[in-house]
Amino acid sequence: MIDRRLFQLTEKKNLILLVVVRLLNLFSSILLWWTISIELSNYFYTKTGHSALLVSVLFGVCILKIILSKCQEILTFRASSELRLHLRKEIVAKSFRLGKSQNQLPSSTLAQLSVDGIEQLEIYYARFLPQLFYCLFASFMIFFTLGMFAWKPALLLLLCMPLIPLVIMGVMKIAKRILSGYWTTYTDLGVKFHENLSGLSTLKAYNQDEAKQLEASSNAEKFRKVTMSLLSMQLNSITIMDIVSYCGAAAGIGVALFSYQQGNLSFEGMLMFLLLSAEFFIPMRQLGSLFHVAMNGISACKKLFDYLERTEPAYGKTVLETPVETLKLENVSFSYSENSPALDSVNLSLAKGEFTAVVGKSGSGKSTLVRLILHHLTDYQGAIFWNQTELRQLSKQTLLQHALLVDNHGYLYPKTIKENLLVGNRHASDEAIWKILDKVQLTSFIKQLPHQLEEPLYENGGNLSGGQRQRLLLARALLKEADFYLFDEITSGVDLKSEKIILSCLKELAKTRIVLFISHRLYNVLEADQVFVFENSHLVAAGTPAELKDTSAYFKDYFEDEQVLLSGGTEF
Structure with missing residues (x-):
């Protein structure tokens, strides 16, 4: 009592x-x-x-x-x-x-x-x-x-x-x-x-x-x-x-x-x-x-x-003094329950300068992979290395400083456009903000607003279109200047124009950063430098899109089924 x-x-x-x-x-x-x-x-x-x-x-x-x-x-x-x-x-x-x-x-x-x-x-x-x-x-x-x-x-x-x-x-x-x-x-x-x-x-x-x-x-x-x-x-x-x-x-x-x-x-x-x-x-x-x-x-x-009293994620004490340039998973497995593994014996590597994509149907393990890389899930088997340091040894501050997850659940506060962007980097100048907005092609839209950067937003960007909202979230992420970006279904639910702009930004960003793009739609990753294909918690194929079309029956069938649904062709 x-x-x-x-x-x-x-x-x-x-x-x-x-x-x-x-x-x-x-x-x-x-x-x-x-x-x-x-x-x-x-x-x-x-x-x-x-x-x-x-x-x-x-x-x-x-x-x-x-x-x-x-x-x-x-x-x-x-x-x-x-x-x-x-x-x-x-x-x-x-x-x-x-x-x-x-x-x-x-x-x-x-x-x-x-x-x-x-x-x-x-x-x-x-x-x-x-x-x-x-x-x-x-x-x-x-x-x-x-x-x-x-x-x-x-x-x-x-x-x-x-x-x-x-x-x-x-x-x-x-x-x-x-x-x-x-x-x-x-x-x-x-x-x-x-x-x-x-x-x-x-x-x-x-x-x-x-x-x-x-x-x-x-x-x-x-x-x-x-x-x-x-x-x-x-x-x-x-x-x-x-x-x-x-x-x-x-x-x-x-x-x-x-x-x-x-x-x-x-x-x-x-x-x-x-x-x-x-x-x-x-x-x-x-x-x-x-x-x-x-x-x-x-x-x-x-x-x-x-x-x-719930168990909190355990962090190490190692602080990375240099930017993250490589990320490697060695024989990584993870299960939410004993009988159903979410990832099983995954081996892959990411490097700066490569636009890497992960594709697979719903439930194949893509989001679990993201959560493991960001240390949101800790009870995994195998090893995950940032540069040469195992993920469990890194401090929490290092993880927050060097990596950033951007998904379609990002939130826009009912404040001005500038205040929302400064969440990514509170020291960013107006010049830097306009430069980033130009990359996501929102400059002309914002300049025609009555108060421009000081224009107030509704809760969660209610006065923006879906594509504009997602591009603004991308702009905020780019202001952070992280070493490692994970984009999880960021093009989900946006118009075709915004989708092309977002993918173009990611490809440009991948030249100087580690970029991992998660999608269940193959046509989004046709310009990726390498693609990892997941099926039923396993990494079943890896390579360029052209290589996978010839070597992976699963990739080819998946792509052709998708093109039928989209009423498009199967030509690359």
Whole structure:
């Protein structure tokens, strides 16, 4: 029920002070009830009272309780805000450290954890845990107070107290099963909703939006049923806790009245039992209510720490002092699961001055190759050399400095064109920017804009065409001046004009850099200096396009099938 890892993230001072303030609040309530009992007892027996004293105590206790309640709110806010801020910093830092490794979560799941998950955890940490410790001390404080008047009724109340935690423990066993399914269903629903929203235009184009709507409705209904099951369990347990609380209080009051009738309890003590018997169960009853609210936080806590404890990519300490001029893979294999290798015994080499392309159908291992070369996937067999240094020995800074991946998932920020380009090189001058824009043939387009380089972009380049957006991403990559460029399906979804411009830029770039171009379309790589062909996780052919047409049956058949689909010829 208590995850000690939470206390390692934040200081425990606020939680301790919160428990102390609540105990002081309870002490002031006991003092108030005791004063009222004394005054009523005096009035009952002597028909006299100290009204001035009673009013003074009432006024003083009310002021004190107001101050303590305000302090309680402040401490609760501090504890919760400290936890939220610290956890969100940890999650963001962890996401950057994991990068695009295989241990990274989908963006939608990560967003749910860092927003809803932490908000649920805040209730568990800042409200439930202080209430839990408060209950332990409050029960004994009230027990010792009532024990001064009559120990038997007080002991009866104390013995009834563990029944509520026993109910909570019983509910916990059921809740773990329900909550695991609840949170999994919730995150899966978020992932699918994000996917459907991202691909809405595609679904509309293929008239599949209605089918996805039915699927989403089915998933939402499944989540509703899990939620209702959780609420039903919570309501049933609340009913049981109410029965225990009311029966325990009634039993304590009954025994106190019987003791008073037998002359074993004073009138003052009987009044204290009447006033404090209900108070005796209130802390534990509040704990039960908070427990139901905090159950989601308990589940979220596990998910959050599972993410924070995921294995991060290991980097070496070697720093390359010279540019990367060669890259070599020796007998490299990698599997996402034991039974299905994504790459199997791959040997290839890349060199500066060569335009190298990798082709293959979907699922052949092209993207896995890219992720391995960039150290996004680390658990591989074999060796990958940058110059003469094995990839595992290189520092993270070296990898980020010398290599760059450009794909069709690049993001353009809702800022100016210049600000987006400066992400690639923040020290680039306007002259350098215009020179790069001229290479990707965007100069004339940008110069006709009202603010030119200062023209604001919509989110992810929403006010650009697909080809313009991709060429702008290419321009930003060229500004970085990396030694090694990997282009993964960068021509996917662009118009023919932009495609030709992009391929021309890559060929020119390959004269002075290592360039690896990934594509599943063969007509894009006809001017490459060398082509590696992948099929079913294996490197099945390598050579120039002309050589492969004559020597590789797979390459020739693949190319001819593609030309048929494109309604083109088969001539090079």
